[in-house]
Amino acid sequence: MAHSQNRDYGWGILQLWINWLIGSSALTLLVVLSLWIKPLYMPFVAFGLQFILFVLIRRNREQRLPSCYILPFIVSRVLFWSGVVMVAINLAYSGTLVDLMFNPEQINREIPFICMLIVAPISTIISGWGYKKRLKLSFCRDCRMRHGIHAERGLLGVIFSQVGHYQVELMLWLSAAMTIVGWGYYALLYVNSSLTVPDRFIFFWLPTLLWLAAAIYLALRYIGIWGYYCQNVAGSFSRYGTYTQLRFIIVWDNYIALLPPETETDKKIDLDDKFDSPVTCTISKVDKVETETARQYFDSRSGVHGYTDVRFMYANSHYNPDCNIFHYLCFLNDEQKAELDTKYPRVKWCSLSEVASLINNKETNPLFAAEIVRLHTVATTWKTYDAQGRRRYKIKHYRPTFQIRDIHKWDVDYNDPHWLYVADNNQDVPFYRCRKFWRKYINGIGQ
Numbered sequence: 001m002a003h004s005q006n007r008d009y010g011w012g013i014l015q016l017w018i019n020w021l022i023g024s025s026a027l028t029l030l031v032v033l034s035l036w037i038k039p040l041y042m043p044f045v046a047f048g049l050q051f052i053l054f055v056l057i058r059r060n061r062e063q064r065l066p067s068c069y070i071l072p073f074i075v076s077r078v079l080f081w082s083g084v085v086m087v088a089i090n091l092a093y094s095g096t097l098v099d100l101m102f103n104p105e106q107i108n109r110e111i112p113f114i115c116m117l118i119v120a121p122i123s124t125i126i127s128g129w130g131y132k133k134r135l136k137l138s139f140c141r142d143c144r145m146r147h148g149i150h151a152e153r154g155l156l157g158v159i160f161s162q163v164g165h166y167q168v169e170l171m172l173w174l175s176a177a178m179t180i181v182g183w184g185y186y187a188l189l190y191v192n193s194s195l196t197v198p199d200r201f202i203f204f205w206l207p208t209l210l211w212l213a214a215a216i217y218l219a220l221r222y223i224g225i226w227g228y229y230c231q232n233v234a235g236s237f238s239r240y241g242t243y244t245q246l247r248f249i250i251v252w253d254n255y256i257a258l259l260p261p262e263t264e265t266d267k268k269i270d271l272d273d274k275f276d277s278p279v280t281c282t283i284s285k286v287d288k289v290e291t292e293t294a295r296q297y298f299d300s301r302s303g304v305h306g307y308t309d310v311r312f313m314y315a316n317s318h319y320n321p322d323c324n325i326f327h328y329l330c331f332l333n334d335e336q337k338a339e340l341d342t343k344y345p346r347v348k349w350c351s352l353s354e355v356a357s358l359i360n361n362k363e364t365n366p367l368f369a370a371e372i373v374r375l376h377t378v379a380t381t382w383k384t385y386d387a388q389g390r391r392r393y394k395i396k397h398y399r400p401t402f403q404i405r406d407i408h409k410w411d412v413d414y415n416d417p418h419w420l421y422v423a424d425n426n427q428d429v430p431f432y433r434c435r436k437f438w439r440k441y442i443n444g445i446g447q
Helices: 002-033 039-061 070-094 097-101 115-136 138-147 150-188 197-232 234-240 291-302 334-343 352-360 366-384 404-409 418-424 432-443
Strands: 243-252 255-258 280-284 309-316 323-331 348-350
Touching: 002 039, 002 070, 002 115, 002 150, 002 197, 039 070, 070 115, 070 138, 070 150, 115 138, 115 150, 115 197, 138 150, 138 418, 150 197, 150 366, 243 291, 243 334, 243 366, 243 404, 255 352, 280 291, 291 309, 291 323, 291 334, 309 366, 323 366, 323 404, 348 352, 352 366, 366 418
Parallel strands: 243 323
Antiparallel strands: 243 255, 243 280, 255 348, 309 323
16 A cells, blocks of 8 residues: 555655646647648647647546646647737738738748747736636636545645645746747847748747756656655655544534634644544544444534534545545534534534634635635535536526525535536526536546
């Protein structure tokens, strides 16, 4: 088991470097091929490379341990919009429009555009957009819907979250540098008659040298990450192996139970300690946990007697090589609530607004925050829309009320990620049919 886990982490770290090569190579290849391919055909090259990335992104989504494909996703958009701009320029040069805009004696119809001068600024804009939005990107939201937040995916999830967006930042700075150098040279030194040796170096070979330097730099960086893993993490996994975690959201009336962080001054305080459910359970790795088994674990840990209404909520069981996590809802009556208070005298019963405030202030365990966000999102979406995203009520933007005490009355499949998609794209979202088409057939996200 430990050997398989080490292999998962080794491949996951290597895949980050491969992802960089895939994305950056597509842009570099587009620029270099323009040295030999006529500008008329370059848009087809751009769209062809974008289609290849589209296929790779879709295939990655179905992997057992999908990697962070944020950079190939960003590059696919760069390729698409670069192709669109090339088509527009070719159309302008095919007629008289370019003659109306520029002096005909100063244009060269044999060289309507230089590929690098299109790709570099578009890459800067889109990389900057991706860097600014970060986890708010539709691509990242889709990943969380399918595979859980980084805390639910274990160490690989943390690595992907941090390193994936570092790649976007690196692409931003490299693209910005090439934009400044390329357009600066074009404005000051380029003569629009033919491509000289300095022209070829700036517009074709300099991007290739930067691509090679970045590939070597990231290879060394990921070797360092792998070395850190082998030295500090792999040994721990070899000793303890993988495990299964059971987590319980405890509900009484209109309140949720939370255990505050330790506050006694004479005890060692973990600075990372946050509000969390008072009852969690870690057991040896199993692939499936029956609800009755989970109920028995809850009763033994909570000190609650009698039949406890425990219901399965959702699982993170396929995309975390550390462990699989099963999440449950537990509904207590007044007597069971008193027993839990006796077992955990520090427990705090919080209303939904109090829970939301703690989550917004980042005072809760990330797993607990993910559970509440999923609970609220899926439940309100299920009450508002049907499975196709159509409003159940004819009032636009109407959102039914959400009360904690009503959760146990609802028959909602929180384990179905489709409701998360409906929450993100429904009839109340402008152009939601076009957005669904774009996500599925242009971005490669699917539905």
